[in-house]
Amino acid sequence: MTKKNTNVHTNKVAMVLLILGLSTIIFPLYLTIVIAFKQPSEMTNSISGILSLPKSWSLNNFREAMEVTDFWRSLGNSLLITLIAVGLSIVVHSLMGYALGRNKAKSKFYSFVYLFIVSGMFVPFAILMMPLAKQTAEMGLANWFGVILLYVVFYMPMNVLLYSGYLVNIPMALEEAAKVDGASTWRTYWKIIFPIMRPMHATVAVLTALSVWNDVMTPLVIMAGSGQNTLPLAQLNFQSQFGTNYNLAFASYLLALIPILIFYIICQKQILNGVVNGAVK
Amino acid sequence: MKEVMKNERKRTFLLITIPILALFVCFNTIPLIRGVIYSFTNFKGFGKYNWVGFQNYLDLFTDARVGKSYWFTFKLAIVSTIVTNVISLILALGLNSKIRAKSFFRGAYFLPNILGALVVGYIFNYFFTYILPAAAQMIGIKGLSTSILSNPSAAWIGIMVVCAWQAIAMNTIIYISGLQTVPEDVYEAGGLDGATGWKQFRYLTFPLIIPFFSINMVLCVKNFLMVFDQIMALTKGGPAQSTESISYLIYNNGMSGGQFGFQSANAVVFFIVIVIVSVAQMKFSSSKEEQL
Numbered sequence: 182m183t184k185k186n187t188n189v190h191t192n193k194v195a196m197v198l199l200i201l202g203l204s205t206i207i208f209p210l211y212l213t214i215v216i217a218f219k220q221p222s223e224m225t226n227s228i229s230g231i232l233s234l235p236k237s238w239s240l241n242n243f244r245e246a247m248e249v250t251d252f253w254r255s256l257g258n259s260l261l262i263t264l265i266a267v268g269l270s271i272v273v274h275s276l277m278g279y280a281l282g283r284n285k286a287k288s289k290f291y292s293f294v295y296l297f298i299v300s301g302m303f304v305p306f307a308i309l310m311m312p313l314a315k316q317t318a319e320m321g322l323a324n325w326f327g328v329i330l331l332y333v334v335f336y337m338p339m340n341v342l343l344y345s346g347y348l349v350n351i352p353m354a355l356e357e358a359a360k361v362d363g364a365s366t367w368r369t370y371w372k373i374i375f376p377i378m379r380p381m382h383a384t385v386a387v388l389t390a391l392s393v394w395n396d397v398m399t400p401l402v403i404m405a406g407s408g409q410n411t412l413p414l415a416q417l418n419f420q421s422q423f424g425t426n427y428n429l430a431f432a433s434y435l436l437a438l439i440p441i442l443i444f445y446i447i448c449q450k451q452i453l454n455g456v457v458n459g460a461v462k
Numbered sequence: 463m464k465e466v467m468k469n470e471r472k473r474t475f476l477l478i479t480i481p482i483l484a485l486f487v488c489f490n491t492i493p494l495i496r497g498v499i500y501s502f503t504n505f506k507g508f509g510k511y512n513w514v515g516f517q518n519y520l521d522l523f524t525d526a527r528v529g530k531s532y533w534f535t536f537k538l539a540i541v542s543t544i545v546t547n548v549i550s551l552i553l554a555l556g557l558n559s560k561i562r563a564k565s566f567f568r569g570a571y572f573l574p575n576i577l578g579a580l581v582v583g584y585i586f587n588y589f590f591t592y593i594l595p596a597a598a599q600m601i602g603i604k605g606l607s608t609s610i611l612s613n614p615s616a617a618w619i620g621i622m623v624v625c626a627w628q629a630i631a632m633n634t635i636i637y638i639s640g641l642q643t644v645p646e647d648v649y650e651a652g653g654l655d656g657a658t659g660w661k662q663f664r665y666l667t668f669p670l671i672i673p674f675f676s677i678n679m680v681l682c683v684k685n686f687l688m689v690f691d692q693i694m695a696l697t698k699g700g701p702a703q704s705t706e707s708i709s710y711l712i713y714n715n716g717m718s719g720g721q722f723g724f725q726s727a728n729a730v731v732f733f734i735v736i737v738i739v740s741v742a743q744m745k746f747s748s749s750k751e752e753q754l
Binding site: 190191192195196198199202203205206209212213216227228231232273276277279280281283284291294298301303304305306307308309310311312313314315316330331333334335337360365366367391394395397398402412413416417420427430431434437438441442444445449452453456457460461 | 467470471474475478479482483485486488489490492493494496497500507553556557559560561562567568569570571572573574575576577578579580581582584585586588589592593596597600627632635636639674677681687688690691694708709712713716717722725726729730732733736737740
């Protein structure tokens with residue numbers, strides 16, 4: 182009886198420290214919100230001037246920031262690139278994970294291809310960046326479509342590793358049963374294997390989406406001349422236009438953070454699971 | 463009949479593998495090889511170029527700016543890795559203890575990880591430039607009354623803080639999933655032997671979560687060595703080129719500074735360094751795990 186009681190007892194010290202620690206997360210967000218809503222005249226050099234609540238919660242800064250950074254178009258580009266890159270990654274990487282995972286144990290060719298692709302994880306973007314900028318320009322791919330193709334290639338090592346690892350748990354007997362019914366390998370894959378890999382699709386989707394959405398370097402290097410922006414790229418390119426109008430700048434930062442914040446609030450559980458699965462496997 | 467089906471299976475696998483492999487080779491292997499080739503030329507990024515043999519590589523080792531960027535990047539990576547892992551472990555122990563609103567706290571502490579590093583960098587840029595100095599003046603700390611980002615010997619600390627702020631979120635979640643694999647009766651048995659507090663952590667908990675410690679070390683070091691966004695947002699390599707990371711230098715001087723060939727050589731060396739560090743870490747952690 183007493184033992185049960187101590188078990189339910191909350192660790193008060195940990196609670197207090199965790200609440201205090203939370204301020205390191207909340208403070209930068211609070212800062213962003215109050216500055217985004219203020220007018221430049223409300224910003225004095227003292228701390229209280231910066232951190233006090235705005236006099237009115239007007240949306241004017243946001244309206245102006247949207248115009249300056251061409252917000253809706255950047256948002257559209259970011260959404261388009263992320264959705265297509267995630268969709269293609271799931272299809273292409275799961276197929277590759279299947280082909281390699283089922284054959285690498287008994288075939289030298291497939292085990293070589295597997296190692297070849299997975300070791301792509303060690304290649305830093307820094308070495309690919311300059312040749313890729315040239316190559317995509319030569320191929321007419323210095324645009325959002327080229328960026329998507331590159332993402333499918335960049336995340337292939339990680340995702341193929343995840344998919345072929347997951348495949349080990351799926352018994353061959355399932356496929357053999359379908360084969361007895363006369364289904365082709367291709368059909369069997371889409372009817373049986375692809376749906377079974379659903380938990381891994383979720384992990385891959387989360388990992389790929391987060392990386393693609395927040396990536397700056399690839400669009401910066403590849404799309405620089407296309408006149409198009411992604412959300413992060415717009416922040417970078419329009420940074421100088423804000424000048425010392427920090428209120429406008431912060432309104433724009435907040436706008437750039439809102440979509441992913443909404444996504445996180447809705448799918449928090451899936452995101453946490455996906456990230457942990459991806460790292461631990 | 464069986465033979466026909468076997469061939470069909472083989473053909474399907476080849477038809478899947480070949481095109482995807484071709485895509486990978488086209489946008490990963492070929493640019494990699496081209497990068498290596500450019501590193502032996504004096505290419506500026508445009509116009510004609512000549513072969514210069516190993517000249518770029520020889521120049522790399524005498525170039526003060528390149529040396530400085532390696533020193534900065536490694537200093538940042540090592541200190542950030544230590545800071546991140548110490549704080550993450552403490553945070554994970556707290557979040558795994560008997561607390562209320564557990565999932566709320568876990569969700570909140572993970573938040574920094576999903577935010578884009580560039581925008582986070584801009585927000586912290588403002589914090590370091592205006593808020594921290596103003597706060598320091600108010601309390602009367604002279605050393606902090608100017609922005610640390612404009613101080614060549616302290617700007618790296620600002621970058622370290624931002625890197626750690628985001629990485630802690632990730633590492634904590636991984637440590638928590640490690641702590642959850644430690645069965646309750648281990649603590650109970652240890653408690654009978656007098657293992658509590660620090661002793662319990664040092665001799666019971668930590669050895670059991672070493673695999674998760676290795677994952678975090680590998681993740682941290684690799685990500686921090688490739689740091690780019692935070693530099694773009696906080697310092698753009700300054701002041702006095704004191705915070706140029708290797709990736710930033712390659713981007714800045716290679717893409718627009720007319721050093722395409724030279725920075726390609728830098729990138730090749732950087733690639734080799736990344737491979738060596740990663741392989742060494744994996745060897746080290748797998749030998750540690752075998753000991754257990």
